[in-house]
Amino acid sequence: MSRNTARRKVVASLATVALAATVAMVTGSVSASAATKKLTPQTGGTLTFLTHSPRLDHLDPTRIYTGRDLAFETAYFVRTLVSFKHVAGPTSTSLVPDLATNTGVPSNSAKQWRFTLRPGSKFQDGKDITCADVKYGVSRVFDQTVLGDGPTYMINWLDIPVDKSGSSIYQGPFSSSAAGIAAFDKAVICSADNRTITFKLGMSVGDFNYLLTYPVVSPVQKAHDLGDKYDLSPEATGPYMIKENTSAHLMLVRNPNWNKSSDPIRTPYPDQILLNYGLDQQVQDQIILSDSVPNAMSFDAPLPTNLKAFFESSSFKGGKLNEDTAFVGYIAFNVKKMPCLQIRAAMYYARNAKALLDYAGGPTYNGSYTTSLTSPLNTVDYAANGVWGPPNPDWKPEGNVAKAQALMDEAKTACPSEYKRVTTTGVTIDVRQSSTLTDTIPINKAAFARVGIVVNYNPISAGYYPTVMNASKQNDLSNSGWSQDWPNASTVIPPLYTPEGGFDLSQNTGEAIYPAFHAAVLKAIGTSNRAAQAAQWKALDKQAAAQFWVLPTLGIKTQVVWGTGVQGAYYWLPQGEPDYAKLWVTK
Amino acid sequence: MLTFVSRRLVYAAITLLIVSMAVYAIFAILPFDPAALTCGQHCTPLVIRANRIKLGFDKPLWEQYWMFLHGIFAGRTYGVGSAAFHCPAPAFGYSFNDNMCVTELLQQKLPITLSVAIGALILWLIVGVGLGILAARFKGRWPDTASSVFVLFGTSLPVFVTGLFLLIWVSIKWKIIPISFLGYVSVFSDPIGFVKLFILPWITLAFAFAALYTRFTRASILETLGEDYIRTARAKGLSEKKVLRIHTFRAALAPIVTLASLDFAGLIGGAILTETIFNLPGIGQWTLRSVYEFNLPVVVCTTILAAGVVIIMNLIVDMLYAVLDPRVRI
Numbered sequence: 001m002s003r004n005t006a007r008r009k010v011v012a013s014l015a016t017v018a019l020a021a022t023v024a025m026v027t028g029s030v031s032a033s034a035a036t037k038k039l040t041p042q043t044g045g046t047l048t049f050l051t052h053s054p055r056l057d058h059l060d061p062t063r064i065y066t067g068r069d070l071a072f073e074t075a076y077f078v079r080t081l082v083s084f085k086h087v088a089g090p091t092s093t094s095l096v097p098d099l100a101t102n103t104g105v106p107s108n109s110a111k112q113w114r115f116t117l118r119p120g121s122k123f124q125d126g127k128d129i130t131c132a133d134v135k136y137g138v139s140r141v142f143d144q145t146v147l148g149d150g151p152t153y154m155i156n157w158l159d160i161p162v163d164k165s166g167s168s169i170y171q172g173p174f175s176s177s178a179a180g181i182a183a184f185d186k187a188v189i190c191s192a193d194n195r196t197i198t199f200k201l202g203m204s205v206g207d208f209n210y211l212l213t214y215p216v217v218s219p220v221q222k223a224h225d226l227g228d229k230y231d232l233s234p235e236a237t238g239p240y241m242i243k244e245n246t247s248a249h250l251m252l253v254r255n256p257n258w259n260k261s262s263d264p265i266r267t268p269y270p271d272q273i274l275l276n277y278g279l280d281q282q283v284q285d286q287i288i289l290s291d292s293v294p295n296a297m298s299f300d301a302p303l304p305t306n307l308k309a310f311f312e313s314s315s316f317k318g319g320k321l322n323e324d325t326a327f328v329g330y331i332a333f334n335v336k337k338m339p340c341l342q343i344r345a346a347m348y349y350a351r352n353a354k355a356l357l358d359y360a361g362g363p364t365y366n367g368s369y370t371t372s373l374t375s376p377l378n379t380v381d382y383a384a385n386g387v388w389g390p391p392n393p394d395w396k397p398e399g400n401v402a403k404a405q406a407l408m409d410e411a412k413t414a415c416p417s418e419y420k421r422v423t424t425t426g427v428t429i430d431v432r433q434s435s436t437l438t439d440t441i442p443i444n445k446a447a448f449a450r451v452g453i454v455v456n457y458n459p460i461s462a463g464y465y466p467t468v469m470n471a472s473k474q475n476d477l478s479n480s481g482w483s484q485d486w487p488n489a490s491t492v493i494p495p496l497y498t499p500e501g502g503f504d505l506s507q508n509t510g511e512a513i514y515p516a517f518h519a520a521v522l523k524a525i526g527t528s529n530r531a532a533q534a535a536q537w538k539a540l541d542k543q544a545a546a547q548f549w550v551l552p553t554l555g556i557k558t559q560v561v562w563g564t565g566v567q568g569a570y571y572w573l574p575q576g577e578p579d580y581a582k583l584w585v586t587k
Numbered sequence: 588m589l590t591f592v593s594r595r596l597v598y599a600a601i602t603l604l605i606v607s608m609a610v611y612a613i614f615a616i617l618p619f620d621p622a623a624l625t626c627g628q629h630c631t632p633l634v635i636r637a638n639r640i641k642l643g644f645d646k647p648l649w650e651q652y653w654m655f656l657h658g659i660f661a662g663r664t665y666g667v668g669s670a671a672f673h674c675p676a677p678a679f680g681y682s683f684n685d686n687m688c689v690t691e692l693l694q695q696k697l698p699i700t701l702s703v704a705i706g707a708l709i710l711w712l713i714v715g716v717g718l719g720i721l722a723a724r725f726k727g728r729w730p731d732t733a734s735s736v737f738v739l740f741g742t743s744l745p746v747f748v749t750g751l752f753l754l755i756w757v758s759i760k761w762k763i764i765p766i767s768f769l770g771y772v773s774v775f776s777d778p779i780g781f782v783k784l785f786i787l788p789w790i791t792l793a794f795a796f797a798a799l800y801t802r803f804t805r806a807s808i809l810e811t812l813g814e815d816y817i818r819t820a821r822a823k824g825l826s827e828k829k830v831l832r833i834h835t836f837r838a839a840l841a842p843i844v845t846l847a848s849l850d851f852a853g854l855i856g857g858a859i860l861t862e863t864i865f866n867l868p869g870i871g872q873w874t875l876r877s878v879y880e881f882n883l884p885v886v887v888c889t890t891i892l893a894a895g896v897v898i899i900m901n902l903i904v905d906m907l908y909a910v911l912d913p914r915v916r917i
């Protein structure tokens with residue numbers, strides 16, 4: 001405890017000489033390490049997580065996709081062929097082998113990738129993990145009707161023909177034709193000793209091995225596959241296995257068939273991991289604030305009303321993190337419905353970003369003005385594109401009304417019919433229903449009204465993405481957000497700006513520059529020289545920004561808090577979460 | 588009597604049928620596609636179409652409803668091939684959000700809600716009726732005044748205030764009854780753990796209900812004490828204790844039993860706040876979440892359950908009344 005106090009004093013001293021804006025960041029990150037005592041990690045105990053969510057999105061490895069779930073599940077019970085390095089700082093985004101013996105061997109201009117499995121790795125039932133199990137695991141993602149929600153890169157990348165509708169002829173292990181199965185068998189090949197798996201891709205993908213950090217490429221025993229119900233209790237390959245999965249909690253206990261010699265990554269200190277679902281958020285915060293369960297870590301950011309108690313009060317003795325994430329918010333223009341560039345740009349300049357950021361709590365806890373769809377955390381691919389945010393001299397946090405008005409005046413002659421619609425009946429923005437809308441809608445309406453733009457909102461209560469992803473239902477703009485899947489803009493620019501990525505809300509394929517843009521995207525995906533690829537992504541980001549296919553909002557921050565009994569926590573960049581694999585408890 | 592009960596049972600079945608049809612109709616006119624809610628961010632039209640067929644949402648509403656009724660008696664299979672899954676009878680559908688048959692989920696959640704409701708009922712009857720009797724017995728004296736204060740607090744404090752106070756202070760800060768994360772335990776397997784888990788929810792609910800029952804009991808007893816037959820009993824020379832115990836309580840408590848049975852029925856479908864505050868994954872919390880998620884099979888099931896419990900409790904009360912008052916049977 002005394003060491004904590006001493007370190008806090010150092011932080012306080014530093015803070016007095018630091019710039020005000022930097023103070024918040026420094027306090028956040030240093031407090032986290034201050035709370036994490038430099039003790040020797042110890043084995044045993046129960047590590048408890050608290051969340052207000054009624055459940056994790058998915059437990060089935062094929063279907064896990066959100067950062068928090070990925071960080072949690074790959075730390076404890078799902079092993080992948082390749083993993084991100086489990087260390088603090090930027091080096092964590094580099095790859096290390098997990099179930100495989102290396103991080104992949106590319107050939108044929110990165111159209112073919114080979115991975116060899118590490119010997120000694122087993123499922124929780126004691127059976128050896130083989131290439132056939134990995135291959136079966138990969139096959140599952142092709143049945144999106146049963147096993148949806150996971151990353152679908154494999155469907156686009158594997159060298160499997162598509163039918164007239166553009167769908168893969170392989171439809172997964174449950175309902176495929178003979179031709180589909182044959183095509184899949186040609187694209188994913190196991191060696192005779194059942195230890196080496198080869199992926200044949202239909203295009204060059206220089207960062208294919210990053211996809212293998214995702215459980216969508218992890219082993220599943222065909223005999224144990226229960227389809228949709230596999231989501232309830234998937235078989236473990238990591239150091240823990242699921243003991244109970246109820247409406248109240250997920251309880252993980254040690255997997256007797258996991259052995260450290262076959263797993264170079266994980267250090268399973270606690271005997272048991274208990275994730276408690278469905279807590280009231282205030283209750284969750286009070287448990288951590290009062291340290292009534294010292295071994296507990298909150299799985300969600302604290303309530304905005306409690307942030308000061310956690311981050312600015314000395315009475316809180318637990319640990320805390322306040323970090324930038326790679327998540328970027330944006331509103332996608334449906335370019336088919338809003339083809340006028342001047343109007344799209346005018347909406348960007350008219351928007352009062354400062355009022356919205358202030359409403360959200362300001363930069364200390366809620367983020368920063370977006371300067372690129374690629375997060376600044378991706379130091380290789382990120383560069384402020386010069387169109388969005390502070391680097392653009394025309395941009396003002398509260399909105400540049402003069403610039404926006406000038407663009408609207410241009411639009412009056414360049415696209416008169418759209419101008420008339422926008423200034424009379426107005427544009428409609430799809431938004432997910434939320435309690436903050438009643439406050440943010442007036443801010444936005446007032447900002448756009450300054451240049452005569454009328455905005456209407458379409459709050460969607462349930463099935464938001466299925467609605468807006470349907471081109472016939474999508475309105476003029478759709479609110480959204482995105483985070484890179486791994487530190488490569490190949491997981492940002494193609495998904496958000498091209499249909500192949502599966503998340504193209506901007507409907508920009510009819511734009512004059514699109515064919516050239518699309519060709520440049522495919523070229524960048526296939527570029528294996530990382531520096532050259534990064535230059536291409538930066539250029540593409542700038543090109544897309546200048547077209548205002550999306551209206552960027554904020555780069556998002558995250559907060560994590562935990563009790564005094566949790567140790568070893570640090571911010572893990574790859575998934576924007578604490579590194580759960582390294583946590584241990586003292587009490 | 589048999590005719591009376593048979594008639595009421597037929598009415599109950601018809602009511603349940605109408606309730607289920609109404610819920611189906613409400614969901615049918617809402618502007619969303621239930622098939623689209625079965626998948627997440629990457630929900631392509633192809634996947635939505637496949638799920639629509641798998642769940643039968645491609646069929647006319649009347650056929651969907653018929654399949655639902657058929658499933659209750661014969662079970663239901665969803666999907667085809669090796670990915671198909673079967674929900675045995677009584678099948679109320681399949682919850683994609685939980686990857687489970689609704690009936691399986693109901694089996695998990697019903698004991699939790701019953702534990703909350705039964706415990707709270709016992710507590711509020713003991714406290715509420717007890718205080719009501721005391722208040723009536725000592726009308727105008729300090730027990731009556733004290734019970735009025737209790738009633739004032741009980742009726743003015745919402746359940747979420749009482750619940751959050753008890754949880755945050757008694758459980759989290761003072762740690763008198765430390766918060767438990769071990770989930771539901773049966774009273775038969777771990778009685779102490781059971782009481783520890785449910786005591787605060789019982790107190791929360793009982794506090795609100797007991798206040799009402801105190802007032803109701805007091806009024807009912809005082810009203811009964813004013814009846815002519817009580818005067819006669821006193822005139823016959825019976826002691827005040829006997830007058831109260833033999834002649835007053837029986838008459839005064841009959842409407843309280845009716846009220847309690849209906850309140851209990853309401854709790855089975857609707858202890859939403861208490862279950863949410865104390866993180867008890869019972870029927871109420873489940874229903875609320877399912878409404879937000881537009882999880883039709885769950886909402887239909889819990890609505891029918893809630894309606895069924897109310898109908899059954901009403902039936903029991905009516906039968907009791909029929910025993911007490913033969914005119915009801917006509």
